[in-house]
Amino acid sequence: MSEPKQIxxxxxxxxGLQAAQTLRRASFEGSIVLIGDEPHFxxxxxxxxxxxxxxxxxxxxxxxxxAVNPSELGLDWMLGVAATGxxxxxxxxxxxxxxxxxxDGLILACGAHARSLADHPPGVFTLRGLDDARALRxxxxxxxxxxxxxxxxxxxxxxxxxxxxxxLDVTMIEAAAAPLVRVLDAGAGLAIAELHRRHGVDVRxxxxxxxxxxxxxxxxxxxxxxxxxxxxxxxxxxxxxxVPNTGWLEGSGVSIxxxxxxxxxxxxxxxxxxxxxxxRWNNPRYGRLTRVEQWDNAVxxxxxxxxxxxxxxxxxxxxxxxxxxFWSDQYDRKIQLAxxxxxxxxxxxxxLDEQRFVQLYADDSGRFVGALAWNRPRQAIQxxxxxxxxxxxxxxxxxxxx
Ligand SMILES: Cc1cc2nc3c(=O)[nH]c(=O)nc-3n(C[C@H](O)[C@H](O)[C@H](O)COP(=O)(O)OP(=O)(O)OC[C@H]3O[C@@H](n4cnc5c(N)ncnc54)[C@H](O)[C@@H]3O)c2cc1C
Numbered sequence: 001m002s003e004p005k006q007i008x009x010x011x012x013x014x015x016g017l018q019a020a021q022t023l024r025r026a027s028f029e030g031s032i033v034l035i036g037d038e039p040h041f042x043x044x045x046x047x048x049x050x051x052x053x054x055x056x057x058x059x060x061x062x063x064x065x066x067a068v069n070p071s072e073l074g075l076d077w078m079l080g081v082a083a084t085g086x087x088x089x090x091x092x093x094x095x096x097x098x099x100x101x102x103x104d105g106l107i108l109a110c111g112a113h114a115r116s117l118a119d120h121p122p123g124v125f126t127l128r129g130l131d132d133a134r135a136l137r138x139x140x141x142x143x144x145x146x147x148x149x150x151x152x153x154x155x156x157x158x159x160x161x162x163x164x165x166x167x168l169d170v171t172m173i174e175a176a177a178a179p180l181v182r183v184l185d186a187g188a189g190l191a192i193a194e195l196h197r198r199h200g201v202d203v204r205x206x207x208x209x210x211x212x213x214x215x216x217x218x219x220x221x222x223x224x225x226x227x228x229x230x231x232x233x234x235x236x237x238x239x240x241x242x243v244p245n246t247g248w249l250e251g252s253g254v255s256i257x258x259x260x261x262x263x264x265x266x267x268x269x270x271x272x273x274x275x276x277x278x279x280r281w282n283n284p285r286y287g288r289l290t291r292v293e294q295w296d297n298a299v300x301x302x303x304x305x306x307x308x309x310x311x312x313x314x315x316x317x318x319x320x321x322x323x324x325x326f327w328s329d330q331y332d333r334k335i336q337l338a339x340x341x342x343x344x345x346x347x348x349x350x351x352l353d354e355q356r357f358v359q360l361y362a363d364d365s366g367r368f369v370g371a372l373a374w375n376r377p378r379q380a381i382q383x384x385x386x387x388x389x390x391x392x393x394x395x396x397x398x399x400x401x402x
Contacts, residue, residue: 004104004271005030007309008093010083011109011245012036014044014064014295015276018302019107021066024073026310033101034075035093037082040130041067046295048133049158050329054165055137062130083110086252088269105309108249108260108274109302112242112293114155120212123220124236127155139235140166147171148223148233150209152179154328156239157192161330163237164199171202171231173209173223182241183326184337185345188359188372191352192330199331204231212236242293244278259291264319266305273308275301285321286340286369296325323387327380336380339370339387349379349402358383358400360393368393371400 007023009016012034020032036042043062051057070077078095085094086106093101114126125136139145140163147163149156152174160172172179178189179196193203208226215221223231244259254268255261259280262268266281274281276298280291292301304320311317328335333355342361350357358379361370368391371383379400386396 003028003030004309006033006103007031007105007107008033008035008101008103009107009109010035010093011107011111011276011278012038012077012079013042013109013111013276013298015111015298015302016107016109017042017064017066018299019109019275019306020073020075022303022306023310026307028306028310030104032073032075033078033103035078035081035083035095035101037080037096038129038131039080041070041077041079043067043130045128048130049127049155050162052133053127053137053140053159053162055141059130082248084248086249086254086272088253088272091271104271106272107302107305107309108254108268108272108278109276109298110245110248110278112244112277114238115241115243116238117150117212120236120238121214121218121220123214123234124212124238126238127159128242136235136237140168143168145169145234146232147235147237148173148231149237149239150223151175151239151241152192152203152205153182153239153241154180154326156237157196157330158328159237159239160196160201161199164196164201165331169202170196170200171204171233172196173204173207173225173231175206175208177206179203179205183341184372185341185359185361187345187352191355191374192335194352195330195333195355202231204229242277244280244291246278257289261289264321265308265317266301266320267308271309273305275305281320283321284319285323290324292324294324294326297322323384325384332375334375334377336373336377337370338373338380338384339368341372342367342369346397348397348400349376350374358402360396360400362393366393368396371396 042064082096114128146169149172179192211224260274262281264282283290342363344362373380
């Protein structure tokens with residue numbers, strides 16, 4: 001393809017805005033249409049469960065830097081309107097208000113939404129966007145509230161920590177035997193449980209939720225658990241994972257399977273690329289389809305796909321092969337994961353009990369694949385560099401042990 005004249009980006013958030021910014025930095029002078037179904041200019045999500053929920057930050061501070069002056073990048077902003085369909089042959093995106101936008105290049109950056117309970121009374125919240133965060137913060141402000149968090153993933157655990165630090169009574173319920181088993185190993189997951197218990201959270205593990213019941217006023221009153229116990233609650237936060245926003249692409253010809261399926265260069269269809277939480281691409285570093293729900297990945301992949309689109313038809317693009325990187329702040333702990341976890345975990349610095357440690361992960365063949373660092377930011381960055389250099393386990397032990 002010759003240089004595209006009009007690039008359309010669906011999803012006006014972290015990955016989409018990063019893509020737009022990268023196109024302009026690469027001197028792309030054509031038109032860029034940024035379509036977002038939220039009415040807000042792009043904002044940062046990580047503070048929603050941390051500083052914003054704590055009441056320490058106000059909304060102005062959330063705006064992504066590249067959107068502080070919205071006219072600066074010369075974008076055609078289409079906010080508050082959803083993309084509802086894609087025609088690959090005609091190269092058009094249909095919008096919820098009846099309009100159609102034509103593209104030469106299309107970037108899918110439409111993220112994911114929070115999974116919720118099928119049916120629930122008022123007082124039950126999820127946390128994905130600014131509107132969710134506003135509603136939850138105002139429910140916590142109304143206090144004194146008893147908060148019940150269903151699901152001890154990163155979002156649930158962060159909400160529990162922030163609510164606890166606001167002085168509220170918090171119960172956190174997890175159906176699995178340890179928090180965060182989807183992301184971490186069981187030992188580290190149990191260390192998260194211990195961290196919360198030390199801060200006074202009632203952590204219930206290995207028990208599911210049967211029902212969320214309303215009181216006489218119609219609002220949530222208690223959560224009934226599968227072991228027959230009940231948790232009295234004024235506010236319930238459901239943190240049971242996310243679902244990629246792919247509904248609007250059904251039937252378009254783009255392959256959908258737990259995200260938009262792409263090749264190792266994030267190409268989903270001719271002239272169509274995907275990035276951020278919605279993209280499921282073949283990361284050659286791990287040799288498998290991967291979808292990553294992490295801030296750094298959204299930034300890096302947004303930038304990568306922008307360059308990828310401009311290069312299409314030219315040189316063979318390098319695959320997108322990052323070392324994943326994630327952080328979470330809970331109480332006074334900074335929890336950072338470089339790479340991925342593996343079946344073999346080994347603490348090489350500090351201890352889980354101290355809640356200050358570095359743990360290395362190796363795969364079945366003994367290859368160093370990841371490192372988890374708690375309040376060890378320097379070693380976390382070092383671990384990321386070692387993974388990028390494909391260092392061996394011994395080298396990582398020597399560098400990160402203490
Ligand atoms: C509360 C919270 C805390 C987090 N904390 C951390 C953290 O500590 N560390 C970390 O690494 N990551 C964290 N994350 C994850 C990180 O924020 C995400 O990985 C990142 O936001 C993904 O960016 P994205 O642009 O791919 O998707 P999103 O940010 O989900 O943006 C997608 C946008 O597309 C819009 N959209 C969807 N469908 C359509 C459509 N059909 N038409 C138009 N627009 C559409 C959505 O409404 C949304 O605005 C956190 C996320 C949340 C919610």
